[in-house]
Amino acid sequence: MKKTASAHWQGGIKDGKGTISTQSGALSNNPYGFNSRFENQPGTNPEELIGAAHAGCFSMALSKELGDCGMTAESIETKAEVTLDTVDGGFVISAVHLSLRAKIPGANREAFDKAVETAKKGCPVSKVLNAKITLDSVLDS
Template structure:
């Protein structure tokens, strides 16, 4: 299986503008630029997109792990905070912190924690990132 996305950039780093599109059409010439990445101007940026992908991938992986353990989540809410650090004249994504809040009727804490850890290390987006990935999980009763 292969999925595609594309980006177009025009101009210099600070005055230029880009757009991102995805095969599904969910992103269709969605604008991004220096100001949407490094200031608070509205628009998307690569780190936000990586965070969305990681939160979605982890949530799906957790759903699978819970199912394998005989549990079904009523709700899985995941937020990803992506850290972009300046290093050696450039930038790197150094960390991703996942915050999870899940409601799983009848879940036992140990089985929940095992499923969470397996999903964190096993989801495809976690595997592709060369960053420190931390996670905080809350199981609502």
């Protein structure tokens, strides 16, 4: 399976502007630029998109792991906080912190914790990131 996304950029780093699109059409010429990446202006940025991908991937992986131990989540809410740092004059995504809130009626906490850890380590986006990945979780049962 292969999926595609594309970016178009015009201009310099600070005054330039770009758009990002995905094969599925979920993003279609969405604007991004220096100001949306570094100055909290409207528009998207690569770190935000990585965070969305990681939260989505982890949530699906957790659903699978829960199912493997006989649990079904009523809801899984995952937030990903991506940290972009400067290192040696360049930028690096140094960390991702996942915050999870899951509602699983009748859940076994030990099995839940094991499923969470397995999903954190095993989701494909976690595997591709060269960053410290941390997680906190809340279980509503």
